[in-house]
Amino acid sequence: MDLHLFYATLAGYALAMGLVLGAVLVPGERIGRAAFYAALTGFAVHTLAIVARYVRAGTLPATSLFETTLFFTWTLMLVYLVVEGRTRTRVLGAFVIPFVFIALASASHLPKEAAGLSPALRSVWFRFHALFILAGHAAFVLAGLVSLLYLFHERALKAKRITGWARRLPPLELLDQLSFRVVSIGFPLVTIGIISGSILATQPFGLLWFWDPKQVLGFGTWLLYGLIMSGRIVLGWRGHRASLLGVAGLGLILAAFLGVALLYKGLHSFA
Amino acid sequence: MNNVIVMGVSYKTAPVEVRERLAVSQRSLADALEGLRGLPGSDEVAFLSTCNRVEVVARPAVMDDRADNPFIAEVRGFLSRHHEISREVLDPVLYVHAGRDAVRHLFRVASSLDSMVLGEPQVLGQFKNAFEAAMEAGTTGPVLNRLFQKAIQVAKRVRTETRIAENAVSVSYAAVELAKQIFDDLGQKEVLLIGAGEMGELAARHLVAAGAKRVLVASRTIERAAGLADELGGRAISFEEFPGALREADIAISCTDAPRTIIHAETVQRIMRERKGRPIFFIDIAVPRDIDADVGDLENVYLYNIDDLQAVVDQNLDNRRMEAERAEAIVAQEADAFLDRSRGLSAVPTITALSEKAEAVRRAELEKTFARLNGIDEKGRQAVDALTQAIVRKILHPAIVAIKAEAGVSEGEAFIAAARRLFNLDENFPPHRHKAGREREAGGPSFERGGSVGDSSGEGSPTGSQSSAPGGAG
Numbered sequence: 001m002d003l004h005l006f007y008a009t010l011a012g013y014a015l016a017m018g019l020v021l022g023a024v025l026v027p028g029e030r031i032g033r034a035a036f037y038a039a040l041t042g043f044a045v046h047t048l049a050i051v052a053r054y055v056r057a058g059t060l061p062a063t064s065l066f067e068t069t070l071f072f073t074w075t076l077m078l079v080y081l082v083v084e085g086r087t088r089t090r091v092l093g094a095f096v097i098p099f100v101f102i103a104l105a106s107a108s109h110l111p112k113e114a115a116g117l118s119p120a121l122r123s124v125w126f127r128f129h130a131l132f133i134l135a136g137h138a139a140f141v142l143a144g145l146v147s148l149l150y151l152f153h154e155r156a157l158k159a160k161r162i163t164g165w166a167r168r169l170p171p172l173e174l175l176d177q178l179s180f181r182v183v184s185i186g187f188p189l190v191t192i193g194i195i196s197g198s199i200l201a202t203q204p205f206g207l208l209w210f211w212d213p214k215q216v217l218g219f220g221t222w223l224l225y226g227l228i229m230s231g232r233i234v235l236g237w238r239g240h241r242a243s244l245l246g247v248a249g250l251g252l253i254l255a256a257f258l259g260v261a262l263l264y265k266g267l268h269s270f271a
Numbered sequence: 272m273n274n275v276i277v278m279g280v281s282y283k284t285a286p287v288e289v290r291e292r293l294a295v296s297q298r299s300l301a302d303a304l305e306g307l308r309g310l311p312g313s314d315e316v317a318f319l320s321t322c323n324r325v326e327v328v329a330r331p332a333v334m335d336d337r338a339d340n341p342f343i344a345e346v347r348g349f350l351s352r353h354h355e356i357s358r359e360v361l362d363p364v365l366y367v368h369a370g371r372d373a374v375r376h377l378f379r380v381a382s383s384l385d386s387m388v389l390g391e392p393q394v395l396g397q398f399k400n401a402f403e404a405a406m407e408a409g410t411t412g413p414v415l416n417r418l419f420q421k422a423i424q425v426a427k428r429v430r431t432e433t434r435i436a437e438n439a440v441s442v443s444y445a446a447v448e449l450a451k452q453i454f455d456d457l458g459q460k461e462v463l464l465i466g467a468g469e470m471g472e473l474a475a476r477h478l479v480a481a482g483a484k485r486v487l488v489a490s491r492t493i494e495r496a497a498g499l500a501d502e503l504g505g506r507a508i509s510f511e512e513f514p515g516a517l518r519e520a521d522i523a524i525s526c527t528d529a530p531r532t533i534i535h536a537e538t539v540q541r542i543m544r545e546r547k548g549r550p551i552f553f554i555d556i557a558v559p560r561d562i563d564a565d566v567g568d569l570e571n572v573y574l575y576n577i578d579d580l581q582a583v584v585d586q587n588l589d590n591r592r593m594e595a596e597r598a599e600a601i602v603a604q605e606a607d608a609f610l611d612r613s614r615g616l617s618a619v620p621t622i623t624a625l626s627e628k629a630e631a632v633r634r635a636e637l638e639k640t641f642a643r644l645n646g647i648d649e650k651g652r653q654a655v656d657a658l659t660q661a662i663v664r665k666i667l668h669p670a671i672v673a674i675k676a677e678a679g680v681s682e683g684e685a686f687i688a689a690a691r692r693l694f695n696l697d698e699n700f701p702p703h704r705h706k707a708g709r710e711r712e713a714g715g716p717s718f719e720r721g722g723s724v725g726d727s728s729g730e731g732s733p734t735g736s737q738s739s740a741p742g743g744a745g
Contacts, residue, residue, distance in 0.1 A: 153452070157449070157452060157453065157573055158567070158573065160575065160579050160582060160583070162449075162452065162583060162586070163586070167438070167452070169452075170455075171451060171452055171453060171454055171455045172452070172453050172454075172550065173453065173454045173455040173456075173550065174455040177455070235547075236547025236548050236549075237548060238547070238548040238549065238550070238571060239548060239550055239570070239571040240570045240571055241548070241570065
């Protein structure tokens with residue numbers, strides 16, 4: 001059942017992707033609005049897919065790479081739809097929806113059954129940890145995509161080549177504020193995730209830090225975003241520099257998420 | 272629609288010396304319309320006068336789209352008399368469009384495809400005004416009403432479905448557009464105008480119109496600065512104060528006559544630190560330039576000089592030209608559809624449809640009868656055939672004569688629509704184009720539906736095309 005829902009989600013996002021790319025190319029508001037509703041529908045099915053999996057497994061669907069991708073893209077879409085609903089920035093969707101679609105489409109090749117959770121991790125802190133870490137990182141990814149848009153737009157303006165595509169990007173100032181706002185939502189979430197992860201780790205293992213690559217990369221990411229936050233707040237970093245760091249953060253997260261999950265077998269191998 | 276005529280001069284055919292003499296002010300428009308309507312053979316007229324064109328749109332009473340239509344000569348004579356301009360000057364620059372060309376031309380004018388600046392928005396307003404003025408003067412009728420309403424509708428379609436009206440095509444407005452690419456809300460932004468050159472003033476004016484929060488004007492002549500600041504609703508500062516003002520300003524327009532650059536990279540770098548990286552947009556419209564080119568390489572600093580702005584404008588114009596091709600296709604398609612629908616209301620196809628229908632009914636009934644009459648011989652068949660033919664012809668004859676007679680006058684379309692309805696010509700013999708026309712119309716604004724009630728479907732009242740005329744400018 002939940003696999004059918006998964007493929008329905010994929011179909012919904014495929015439609016939304018086609019529409020949102022069309023909306024960037026064709027004038028008029030209609031296609032953009034249609035894309036938004038297609039994405040919204042896809043998201044609703046996506047939500048059902050996760051709920052169905054949760055009901056069946058009785059635990060948060062974050063036990064395999066397939067499940068974490070499913071959950072991660074869900075949070076990403078959630079944050080995106082909130083931002084989109086407020087700013088009506090169709091171009092952002094042209095980045096986020098294909099990103100989500102490709103992530104889910106590649107996940108469809110992964111083993112889809114829920115992995116048995118090691119008894120050591122069966123704790124309420126696990127749910128806390130997974131939920132907050134994933135949601136927070138989804139915010140970081142969205143912010144990273146916005147920063148990417150910022151750099152594209154900035155380059156077009158600096159090079160004085162504002163062609164049709166660049167012209168329809170939101171103003172630099174808005175992109176900059178948007179990525180800052182989204183990071184400032186994600187940062188506390190990840191912080192809570194890390195704290196709950198520490199509690200989770202000390203309970204069975206009696207150890208806070210065991211050089212798990214994910215732990216290292218994750219902590220590195222957290223430090224980077226800490227730097228971005230404090231740079232912005234204290235030193236008044238804006239625009240170019242903050243966006244570069246945001247894109248670097250995006251790369252780091254993708255490396256941590258995919259690289260470790262695919263190459264390394266350990267406690268965090270599933271996610 | 273085949274008898275609509277557009278005559279006039281535009282920037283393409285006539286120099287301003289001729290156009291200005293033909294131009295008619297809003298006040299004297301009623302006079303001109305009255306004069307035009309008074310011409311022999313005149314029925315419906317409208318007058319469009321802008322700085323780039325002067326055109327008479329008319330529907331002569333006699334249906335005739337030949338180039339030597341006597342009414343055309345009447346209008347030539349009128350323009351020459353009324354505007355005191357000799358025929359030798361007028362005739363070579365005056366163009367005449369008739370029938371399909373006239374419809375297409377009007378659609379192109381309303382859609383700003385025939386404008387000096389492609390896609391400029393003013394012409395549609397002027398077009399609407401011309402229509403309203405003619406309606407007020409009572410010189411339009413069902414044909415021109417439908418034509419103008421359709422032209423306005425086509426212009427709107429072109430505007431929403433193409434990007435022909437997007438993007439600035441003047442240097443000063445390009446500056447505003449760029450500012451909007453950088454800043455989210457100009458209402459929170461401060462403009463600093465350095466020097467009082469005309470171009471800079473124009474750009475500042477556009478920024479204020481776009482909602483800029485505050486304007487500071489720094490000029491070497493303080494009186495000029497004060498005067499300008501007054502006009503822009505801003506504040507004047509002394510020229511020496513401008514580097515300090517750069518700490519606050521978001522958009523700095525420089526347009527001095529200084530022989531060397533007055534804003535250097537080191538200065539701006541220092542200022543950017545004080546601004547904590549808040550972005551700033553420099554617009555250097557001065558020649559020779561006021562701002563070091565290196566300034567544009569600094570982080571969060573954007574610098575456009577006059578050539579950069581011109582390049583943006585050129586790009587935009589190129590885009591408009593590309594969009595114009597798509598717009599032309601829309602106009603051509605709409606013109607054809609419009610003419611097809613109107614043609615349904617002309618006499619000849621109606622008469623044909625009427626005869627064909629009668630003949631079809633006659634044959635069908637004959638066959639039924641012959642099938643039942645077993646004993647009838649060939650001679651008998653011929654006699655019955657001739658009899659039915661004669662009956663049909665005699666009944667239809669007055670109707671056909673009446674349709675031919677009505678076709679030439681302004682209420683003719685309503686009359687023909689009534690005839691089509693009386694004989695149910697559009698139900699059993701729906702020529703495809705009528706059906707298509709009806710479908711296209713179904714989604715249109717209400718005035719358009721009203722304006723063409725009588726045309727193809729024959730569903731509305733015979734006077735539908737008249738009663739819908741007022742208030743349809745929408």
